[in-house]
């Protein structure tokens with residue numbers, strides 16, 4: 001798990017430092033948020049290369065670039 | 075009233091070319107200035123720097139930026155800084171800039187910042203040279219932020235960093251990695267430098283709102299935290315039009 005996280009951070013295809021790796025009932029889940037759909041595919045590819053014998057799935061959210069919200073007065 | 079738009083951690087790359095700019099449409103009507111809190115690229119390459127420059131050029135308002143750790147990853151930070159400058163952005167690293175806004179003069183001091191941790195659970199400049207170098211870098215950038223803030227001749231001052239000056243805005247991140255997300259030394263600089271607002275990014279899993287020990291509002295504007303294209307904060311009271 002630590003190894004997967006390190007690979008996700010250091011592999012040139014991903015460079016994702018904020019993705020969590022969680023083990024649940026035989027499945028390794030990737031969690032967090034990224035800024036594009038294609039990045040989820042890269043995360044899965046890099047993680048599966050790191051541990052080819054495990055089932056790896058993604059719960060990673062793709063951050064919506066929503067409209068700006070209301071201003072906050074400080 | 076000065077309206078400060080801010081966002082960090084847009085992490086642009088080739089697959090996002092042309093995708094962010096549409097979200098900034100109309101920003102010049104909503105804000106007086108846009109602050110970019112670092113991690114503008116994903117891998118810190120020259121190509122990504124050019125993509126960022128293309129997405130944020132000619133927005134119709136002053137854009138001030140600091141870089142983040144991702145922007146340093148490919149050792150192209152100087153090239154990225156040059157691209158930003160060519161696009162009309164003011165990149166800051168240990169410097170300040172004053173922007174004349176309709177509501178007054180807004181001073182912004184910016185540094186990337188660094189880690190080290192927070193009160194009671196922080197790294198010290200002790201032991202191996204690598205450890206001392208780590209903490210020394212944080213001390214240096216915090217000192218640069220403090221001096222840049224103090225040097226601003228402005229009606230309102232804002233501190234812009236990538237790393238966090240505050241633990242509260244890290245809530246949601248694993249506590250074990252707080253020392254890699256920011257430093258209390260940055261908060262001391264914010265308080266001593268007389269800032270009214272501190273804006274940072276970097277903590278994607280954190281939350282938006284916190285404050286320094288001195289009571290200065292801290293806002294984590296990392297894009298995944300905001301969940302919107304940018305935030306707008308109004309300084310100088312709510313008694314005039316705009317906010």
Ligand SMILES: [Fe+2]
Nearest residue numbers: 083113142276
């Ligand atoms: Fe980031």
Ligand SMILES: [Fe+2]
Nearest residue numbers: 113142143276
């Ligand atoms: Fe970062």
